[in-house]
Amino acid sequence: MEITEILSKCDHTLLSQTATINDIYKICDDGMKYKTASVCIPPCFVKKAKEYVGENLKICTVIGFPNGYNSTKVKCFETETAVNDGADEIDMVINIGKLKEKDYNYLLNEIREIKSACNGKLLKVIIETCLLTDEEKIKMCQIVSDSGAEYIKTSTGFSKNGATLSDVKLMHDNVSNGVLVKAAGGISSILDAEEFIKIGASRLGTSRVVKAVKEGENKNGDTTY
Numbered sequence: 001m002e003i004t005e006i007l008s009k010c011d012h013t014l015l016s017q018t019a020t021i022n023d024i025y026k027i028c029d030d031g032m033k034y035k036t037a038s039v040c041i042p043p044c045f046v047k048k049a050k051e052y053v054g055e056n057l058k059i060c061t062v063i064g065f066p067n068g069y070n071s072t073k074v075k076c077f078e079t080e081t082a083v084n085d086g087a088d089e090i091d092m093v094i095n096i097g098k099l100k101e102k103d104y105n106y107l108l109n110e111i112r113e114i115k116s117a118c119n120g121k122l123l124k125v126i127i128e129t130c131l132l133t134d135e136e137k138i139k140m141c142q143i144v145s146d147s148g149a150e151y152i153k154t155s156t157g158f159s160k161n162g163a164t165l166s167d168v169k170l171m172h173d174n175v176s177n178g179v180l181v182k183a184a185g186g187i188s189s190i191l192d193a194e195e196f197i198k199i200g201a202s203r204l205g206t207s208r209v210v211k212a213v214k215e216g217e218n219k220n221g222d223t224t225y
Helices: 003-007 021-034 043-053 072-085 096-100 104-117 134-147 165-174 190-199 208-220
Strands: 010-013 038-041 059-063 089-093 122-126 151-153 180-184 203-206
Touching: 003 190, 003 208, 010 021, 010 180, 010 208, 021 038, 021 043, 021 208, 038 043, 038 089, 043 059, 043 072, 059 072, 072 089, 072 104, 089 104, 096 104, 096 134, 104 122, 104 134, 122 134, 134 151, 134 165, 151 203, 165 180, 165 190, 190 203, 190 208, 203 208
Parallel strands: 010 038, 010 203, 038 059, 059 089, 089 122, 122 151, 151 180, 180 203
Antiparallel strands: none
């Protein structure tokens, strides 16, 4: 698989609590240079990042992150603010406790309300697979497929584990209505990225693919792998 194809599926990510605006500008520079799908950054930086990149790069941000237990009203306000600031894509975290309670109507309605608050922007739904049973993962595939969201996403990267190949395959096999899968957390190399894409991921949340490409350039003087 060509490295340019892999990069085009990467949401180049920086969600560290210690990130500064200069760090954000640097990953925006990388995102534009390597033509990643987007950069995924904290909400407080969306406005300045969008002003910085203009239409040269998609800006993605996170909502209800990383625990997901904010009220729906708060999540919708976060979403509206992010979109008004220039966000092109929204990655929201579900209320995992509500899933454990089997309150499926709450989950479906919340995703639909946040999708409405996106005002036409793309929505990815983070289900935090490492905290779920396979039954719960499949149920969330069904709920997301009925919600109007475009993607279901494995992980925040802030819990016990990130994406696994088995979870991505399970999700890919159980979504419908055109919903796609995003794998995030623990994608540590270009080989990892390629394997996740082959198994069914259409997006990858990672910073390590761009890092590996840059290291390859420094070593080889080109981007051939």
